[in-house]
Amino acid sequence: MQPLIELHGVSKSFGGLKAVAGLTASIPRGEVVGLVGPNGSGKTTALNLITGNLTADSGAIVFDGRNIERQGAHRIARAGIARTFQLVRVMPTMTLAENVAIGAMFGAQPCSPAEAQERALPLLARVGLAARADQRAASLTYIDQKRLELARALAAHPQLLLLDEWLAGLNPTELKDGIALIASLARDGLTIVMVEHVMDAIRALCSRCIVMNAGTKIAEGTPAEALADPDVVKAYLGDDDA
Amino acid sequence: MIARNWTLKDWAFPLVVLGGAALLAPLPAVAGSYWMALLVNILMYSVLATAWALFSGPTHYVSLATAAFFGLGAYTMAFLGEKLPLPLVYPAAALIGAVVATVVGLSTLRLSGVYFVIFTFGLAELVRQLVTWGEAKFGGTVGRFVFIDVNQQGIFWMLLGLLALVLLVGYAIQRSRLGWALRAIGEDETVARHSGIDTTVSKVAVFVVSATFMTVVGAVMAPRWTYIDPSIAFNPIISFQVLIMALLGGAARLYGPILGVVPLAILFEILQANFPNSFSILLGLTFLVIVYFVPNGVVGLIDQGRDKIARAVGRRPHPAE
Ligand SMILES: Nc1ncnc2c1ncn2[C@@H]1O[C@H](COP(=O)(O)OP(=O)(O)OP(=O)(O)O)[C@@H](O)[C@H]1O
Numbered sequence: 060m061q062p063l064i065e066l067h068g069v070s071k072s073f074g075g076l077k078a079v080a081g082l083t084a085s086i087p088r089g090e091v092v093g094l095v096g097p098n099g100s101g102k103t104t105a106l107n108l109i110t111g112n113l114t115a116d117s118g119a120i121v122f123d124g125r126n127i128e129r130q131g132a133h134r135i136a137r138a139g140i141a142r143t144f145q146l147v148r149v150m151p152t153m154t155l156a157e158n159v160a161i162g163a164m165f166g167a168q169p170c171s172p173a174e175a176q177e178r179a180l181p182l183l184a185r186v187g188l189a190a191r192a193d194q195r196a197a198s199l200t201y202i203d204q205k206r207l208e209l210a211r212a213l214a215a216h217p218q219l220l221l222l223d224e225w226l227a228g229l230n231p232t233e234l235k236d237g238i239a240l241i242a243s244l245a246r247d248g249l250t251i252v253m254v255e256h257v258m259d260a261i262r263a264l265c266s267r268c269i270v271m272n273a274g275t276k277i278a279e280g281t282p283a284e285a286l287a288d289p290d291v292v293k294a295y296l297g298d299d300d301a
Numbered sequence: 302m303i304a305r306n307w308t309l310k311d312w313a314f315p316l317v318v319l320g321g322a323a324l325l326a327p328l329p330a331v332a333g334s335y336w337m338a339l340l341v342n343i344l345m346y347s348v349l350a351t352a353w354a355l356f357s358g359p360t361h362y363v364s365l366a367t368a369a370f371f372g373l374g375a376y377t378m379a380f381l382g383e384k385l386p387l388p389l390v391y392p393a394a395a396l397i398g399a400v401v402a403t404v405v406g407l408s409t410l411r412l413s414g415v416y417f418v419i420f421t422f423g424l425a426e427l428v429r430q431l432v433t434w435g436e437a438k439f440g441g442t443v444g445r446f447v448f449i450d451v452n453q454q455g456i457f458w459m460l461l462g463l464l465a466l467v468l469l470v471g472y473a474i475q476r477s478r479l480g481w482a483l484r485a486i487g488e489d490e491t492v493a494r495h496s497g498i499d500t501t502v503s504k505v506a507v508f509v510v511s512a513t514f515m516t517v518v519g520a521v522m523a524p525r526w527t528y529i530d531p532s533i534a535f536n537p538i539i540s541f542q543v544l545i546m547a548l549l550g551g552a553a554r555l556y557g558p559i560l561g562v563v564p565l566a567i568l569f570e571i572l573q574a575n576f577p578n579s580f581s582i583l584l585g586l587t588f589l590v591i592v593y594f595v596p597n598g599v600v601g602l603i604d605q606g607r608d609k610i611a612r613a614v615g616r617r618p619h620p621a622e
């Protein structure tokens with residue numbers, strides 16, 4: 060079967076810095092793929108390129124058979140790619156229900172404001188925030204804001220969900236719940252790419268794992284294989300990373 | 302179409318607007334010329350400030366282009382008032398305002414924050430200089446007389462109609478997907494784009510609606526002056542006054558700006574009559590006092606008061622707190 064998304068030699072520089080350098084990867088439908096690598100290896104930049112937050116200098120990105128590397132962020136979102144942000148972003152003075160309604164209203168299955176607000180409630184329940192639907196997003200703790208972001212992303216009815224360190228900063232109990240939640244999304248058939256430093260989560264959730272260093276892919280395979288790769292060990296020890 | 306599943310509550314705002322307009326409509330019959338002048342002034346700023354808040358309220362893009370569009374409207378009347386039948390001049394002004402706002406919107410709404418503010422301010426100056434240059438080059442004079450037979454009452458009724466219309470249009474936008482898109486843009490534009498909102502189209506659309514109202518107000522007001530030149534029609538003070546009024550009232554609610562217009566229009570009238578030479582300084586002081594003491598506007602004070610009362614009588618506090 061054709062992969063859901065493919066990156067062909069995608070590059071992006073900031074001034075002289077090659078943040079992503081000829082990245083090629085493909086994500087099969089219905090899988091949870093881990094995207095790991097040392098700090099500054101280009102993971103977030105790769106997500107920004109996929110979602111149209113940044114435009115690639117060169118290379119192609121094919122989502123569901125269509126080239127999206129020159130589309131604006133809003134078209135990519137409507138095409139079925141949703142994300143959360145490494146530095147959490149909520150709409151602070153809107154209520155939780157309104158935050159999620161925005162995701163539903165303009166996503167892959169657009170709808171009226173009234174319907175969007177109805178769709179928001181079950182999603183808030185799914186991330187454990189139903190009781191606070193009428194509170195302002197700014198009143199939530201950082202962790203709860205991350206949950207809210209996930210509900211907003213899910214409201215868009217995506218085919219592909221991109222999580223940027225969504226599990227970072229959770230305590231052990233929260234981590235367990237978080238992993239269970241992502242697993243349940245995967246069971247529903249959602250394709251997920253998760254950038255993560257929590258290796259236990261990668262091992263628990265991902266069928267495959269892509270390791271990046273200095274903007275390129277240095278290893279790929281099952282988490283056990285990829286993380287045992289000598290290049291990966293070297294990259295994490297840092298003697299390769301300029 | 303929109304109204305199919307409206308409840309009584311949904312009709313409340315439109316009914317209050319239309320009822321209010323009907324109540325105010327007979328005022329010219331009883332008001333003397335001093336009061337009429339003040340009422341026209343209040344209505345003019347009410348339309349301008351409400352139109353301003355239509356766009357700048359939800360998006361938080363602060364526009365200082367009010368004077369540019371207002372002046373364009375005034376000049377449209379000055380140019381076309383004697384050439385076209387009067388009922389065609391207003392739509393012509395609306396069209397010109399809409400076209401200019403589309404061009405300006407498409408070229409500037411990619412700018413963020415302070416750059417947008419500065420650009421819109423520059424725009425008013427640019428248009429003013431262009432008109433001055435064009436008048437001197439092709440018209441031979443800089444000023445123009447506007448001899449158009451519209452009396453104070455006519456102006457009053459047109460402004461009242463415009464105020465009702467801008468409030469109703471604002472209400473329709475606020476409840477639509479477009480209104481939600483604008484709020485999302487004001488909250489976090491990156492999130493808005495990644496949620497599927499075409500931020501450029503949304504911003505330009507409402508910027509154009511807002512600017513069109515401002516332009517028509519300019520056309521309506523021009524006959525009142527009998528003489529205009531670019532420094533009157535494109536006076537940047539208009540942009541600042543509209544901004545202060547909308548901020549004092551509160552741009553978070555449709556009716557908010559009007560709550561700021563009424564006291565400030567009266568205050569500015571008094572200041573201008575008594576201290577014409579230090580008016581700009583007093584305007585600046587008013588600005589500071591408002592931003593410092595009423596940061597969320599009168600609307601914010603009303604919400605606070607309501608929460609306090611709700612708590613005092615033991616009800617649950619406002620959920621949005
Ligand atoms: N907007 C930007 N402008 C300039 N440089 C940037 C920008 N975004 C990222 N970079 C640089 O590009 C490189 C890759 O950054 P990126 O955020 O993609 O790394 P990452 O793998 O997500 O790291 P982390 O694990 O710390 O989140 C870094 O050196 C970073 O400083």
Ligand SMILES: [Mg+2]
Pocket residue numbers: 102103104145223
């Ligand atoms: Mg990152």
